[in-house]
Amino acid sequence: MGIRSRGRKALLQARYAMEVNSESLSANLEDIRLLLADPDLGLGVPMDTEDWNWVSDVARAVHYNRTEIDTRIEDALENWTLERLSLVTRLILEQALGEMYYSESSTPVPVVIDESIKLAKAFDTDETPGFVNGVLDTIVKTSNANTSTRKK
Numbered sequence: 476m477g478i479r480s481r482g483r484k485a486l487l488q489a490r491y492a493m494e495v496n497s498e499s500l501s502a503n504l505e506d507i508r509l510l511l512a513d514p515d516l517g518l519g520v521p522m523d524t525e526d527w528n529w530v531s532d533v534a535r536a537v538h539y540n541r542t543e544i545d546t547r548i549e550d551a552l553e554n555w556t557l558e559r560l561s562l563v564t565r566l567i568l569e570q571a572l573g574e575m576y577y578s579e580s581s582t583p584v585p586v587v588i589d590e591s592i593k594l595a596k597a598f599d600t601d602e603t604p605g606f607v608n609g610v611l612d613t614i615v616k617t618s619n620a621n622t623s624t625r626k627k
Contacts, residue, residue: 478522479582482530483570483590485511485522487598490537490566500534533580537573544572551613563599564607567591571611576618584615 489503496503504527512521522530537544548568549557557565571591574580588611595603 478526480590482522482526483594486530486534487566487570487594491563494562500538504534533570533574533578536577537569540573540577541569544569547572547614548610551610561599564603567594567607568610572614
């Protein structure tokens, strides 16, 4: 698993923990960082400062733009509401949009979508990867259409 994949997974886990334990995101991220750094646990190579800075950038992007992110998700949902989504599905979608549109990351959109699908496969139901793919694809197409319209 690549370092950014591990970062996305760590961020998802920290955001999930934040929703469940009511601790701050930074406290939950620190707990995950310490777990990854513990050689006795065998969870892999610790992430360096640059990698954690990238994770923190995506976390801030989601946090500071969550209202707009959630609106974009709701606009892309057909016969669904944000409240009906599982917590994990909502977190995956928010994180993807935060990385794609609001972070300093230069990750190509198809990579972010692919990584989001992998997170959905690992942490949610069998139907979730296709659902995540469809919602993100709708958002990207809508964003591209809006951008094309503005350029004319």
